[in-house]
Each structure stands twice: as structure tokens, then as C-alpha cells.
Amino acid sequence: MEDTPMDEGNLALETPASNVFVPPSIHRAATLRGETYTHFSPVPPSLRATTPTSTSNTTDSQQPAGVPCALGVDEAGRGPVLGPMVYGIFYLPLPLSDPLLKTTHHFDDSKVLKPEVRSSLMQTLCTPSTDLHASCGWAISSLSARDIGAHMLKPANTGSYNLNAQAMDATIELIRGVFARGVNVKEIYVDTIGQPAAYQKRLERVFPTAQVTVAKKADSLYPCVSAASVCAKVTRDAALEVLYEARAASGTKGAGGGDGAEGDEEEVDEEQSWGSGYPADPKCSAWLRRNMHPVFGWGPECRFSWGTAKDMLESKGGVKVEWPVDEDESNSRLTDFFMSSDREQDADELGTWFGTPAGLEAF
């Protein structure tokens, strides 16, 4: 995985705000176990197809479709070595897209929005009685660091499963989930991973009824993609926070003395935090170095398939592991046939190589 260099400004944007809003899309237990999961927000009643139960004779024909919706897809946390990669989708009625998101709430690319702004937008979205909550739905898929690593590190001959393939499958699963919940998705906007054309073809085949647009920088072009990126980003930020707290808690417990003054602990936390989780972030690499177990490396928060992690574990301080050779049951061993001959026993080739002792008869 390429470690993209990053300047100070970017790092600040990537570092989660402290006290980030913890959205309902954080499944704490699953996150801590390092599991991959998906979360769907309830579909706003206004988007639901009018249920066919009220009318009697539409059973065989199609269900009346709900309000036509636009759906945006974006990801967060593709590059970091720590934490999950989160895919977010966001959908709302087509005509609302511009006025509600852009004009009223100023959604923009989550990389442009400050962490605090992202967090508060997400909070609004999750608060009943707000206009966002009333007319918009969203979902996320959190691909855990553990699973990303496990898929990427599969031996090539058993079919390795790279990040792009994992991402595409997560996206498709999310959109399918929205369709399954009865939302009438008419337009799909996706921020690209790799080649837009190929990706667009694939999505068009899977979702023939929707108009699919895959574009670079879609998150700054289409408001629903911006909103999706906020969902993804805030979920990732919060997940990182949850993972970090768990780590820090176990750390202090292990250290023994745990009840210093509040202020002190805050400072220590700040100093030892893992920052943005990007390999280029010095905080992150310092944290990795400090917290590496020589055999097992790190916990489920770490993507072991990342170069940074791999190098550190394999060459810088990690214990060198000698993996046993594959035991091939069907092959016999040479040691079954040839005896160890460190003592010169028989007069065989190698036994006599260094000469046999001259017996008494020589004198």
C-alpha cells in the first residue's frame, strides 16, 4: 500500500476531533472485536413506498414506487494503517438534493469540512425532528482493519482479495440494502476508486434501474456524495476513538497506577495518541512503534497488510518467526534412510572423509 505523503494541514483535518459525536452507526462491541459490519439508518417514512396493504387489487402488479431518490457513495479511511475503512451511502428525494444539503446545511467534501463541523452535521442528521432526519436516510459499512488485512494477506493461490474488490463489494451490498428497504433509488453517484468507466459498468449491471454516475471528486460535485462522505468520515472518526479508548484503558490498567489527576491523564493521552492513523503521521508511527508486541504486533485496530506495519513487525524489533516447513506426509525423509554419522561408525564415504583413526595395529 502506498503511503501518501501528507502535509500538516491535511493531518489536522484527518485527526478526529476530540469529543466526536458517536453516531448510532458505531457498533461498539463489533468494533472492539475487530469485526466488519453494516449499519442502516431507519428509512424516513416520507421515502417509503405507500404500502400496498391499504389497496386491495395491486397485489400482482408492481408496488407503487416511493419518492425518487438520489444516492451518494463515498469512503473514509482508505489510506490509514489504523482503524476501519468506512463506506457511507446517503439518500434523499431528488429535488431536495441541492436546496437542503448544499444551501441549508453546507455539506461539502468531508476533507474540506472541519472535524467539528462534520461531527455536528452528523449529529443533526441523527436527531429526530430535524429536517435532515425527516427526509434523508443513510448507511455505512465498516470494513474492520483486521478483515482488510486478512483479505489482503491471503496467499495468492487461494485468491487474494484486494482493497478495491473489498470496497466495491461493500458498496454494492450497501446499495442493495437500501433497495431492499423499499427506497426508490433513481440516481447513484459514486466517488471513484480506480477507473471510473469500469466501475460504472459494473454498477450499471448490478443496478439496471438506476442512473449511475461514477466520477473523480464526486464528493465535491454532488451534495449527496458529500453527505455520504460525512457519514463515513464521522463513523470512522468515532470508531477510531472507541478503539483508542479501549487501547488506552487497557494500557493504564496494565501499567498499574491508574488514578492520577484528571488533568495529567489528559496530557499523557494527547502525547501518546495515534493521531490520524495515517502511516505518514509521525504520531501514528510513533504509537505503532511504542505499542508493538514483538510477536503479535497490534490489536484488531491495525491493518497488518500495510507496509508500515509489516516492515515494523518483520524487521524493526519484531521477533523473527521461523515458520515450520509444510509437512508433506506423502514424502519420506532422508533421515529414515541415512543415519547420523557424527561418530565415525561405518566406513562410508562421508564417515571416512576426515580420516579414520589409526588403530593400535599401526604401531
Place this chain on the structure above:
Amino acid sequence: MLEARLQQANVLKKTVDAIKDLVQDCNFDCNDSGIALQAMDNSHVALVSMLLKAETFQPYRCDRNIALGVNLVSLTKVLRAAQPDDVLTMKAEDAPDSLNILFESSENDRITEYDLKLMDIDQEHLGIPDTEYAATISMPSAEFKRICTDLMAMSESVTIEATKDGVKFSCTGDIGNGAVTLRNHQVEEKPKENIEIELTEPVSLTFSLKYLVNFCKAQALSDSVRICLSNEVPLLVEYLVSGQSYLRFYLAPKIGDEE
């Protein structure tokens, strides 16, 4: 002290190339009659036995028995710097912690010198009993390599069957099966292409092709190869380096239900 001068660096280059994928670290045991090496691969299925007799070197001097513990990957790196026709000299003290290797170009006066760090390797030596093999096959080394690589495409293992009719290399894989049969073949004008089969009793054994293909890297050392088989005994594949110097590979047979 050891001093061994080899007229062609190539001999050592090719030898090390042939074994470096089977063995990582091993001792070069030096005494007054030459330099020997014996090592098993990690899985203890294959064994390399090399002997470079004193006559292969000009001059050769070794006062005391010395074990040179060498990492073959490192040695390969050093030998890569030698031209095939360079004169190669190895020197070591009596209790050495490094091996001095010198290449002299025969064309110009270029001299290259390396000191390779040595290590202590605790290695067990296996006694290889003298065996009267039931079948001994001499054939062009390129032919043996071709058979092994061709069959490797089909299967992981090969059954070598020697009868009075000839020797048959056969394998069965997922896509089907294949076999190559060779017979005695001697043409005076082209002795290099001769195939000679000496048989005292019929033999049939199965071996892992992965190892055989690995052995075939020694093809560069010699035009011909000798393959010796006896039932329920490891296979011997021998390449003659020059005179009585040789590179031998032993391979334990597969066990079980091939038939």
C-alpha cells in the same frame, strides 16, 4: 590455513547456484584432500553432497581441517561479481571468522577481493551407505531437465520406472497424465547424447518433481547426469564437475498409494 585456486570461477559459481535454493547455510569442510559440503534441505527430504577434490584446484593447500560456515545467499552475492573465466582464489586462516575470495581477470590485471563473514553452523552429517543401485541411468543433463520441467507442468510427482525395456518417467495430474520413455541409445558420433541404462533388477519409485527440478539447476555444471535408483532407497542424481569432483543430490522417495 587454506588456499585454493580455481582456474575458472564458473565452477564454484554454478555449484553454488545449483544448491542455494535447497540450502541456506552450510559448512564447507576443507581438508588436505579437498573441499566437501553436505547439507539437507529444511524438510529433510533432499540432501546435497558436494566434493571438490584437491586436484580440481591449482594449487591446493589445506594444513588443518577447517569448516567454513557460509550463508549461500551471501556467497552468491560475492560470486556474482566474478566473470566466468576469472581465476578464483579462496583463502582462510586456520580458525577463520572470514573467508577471503579473490578474482583475477585473465584478460587484464583487474583484481577483485572480498572478505565474506563466516558463521558457526551446527550441522549433522549423515552417513550415506555404499549402495549397489538396481538401476543406473546416464543421460544428457539437458534431457533430464526437460523431462522434469515438462512433467512438472502436469503433476507434483513423477514415477520413475526402470525395466529391461527402458526407463519411464510418468505422472498423473488433474488435467490428465503423461509419460516419457527413454531407451538405451548410443551413437558414436554424438557421445554427448548417449543414454545408457544399466539394470540389475526392475525398479519403480515416485519422487517429488519440485526437488528434481531444483536439482536440474546443476545442469550447467555438466553435459551428462547419472541417476541411480534402488527400491526403497533415496534416489541419487550425480553431476560430475571435473575429474573425481562431483555434485550429488539425494532425494527421499514418496510413500503411499500411487498404484
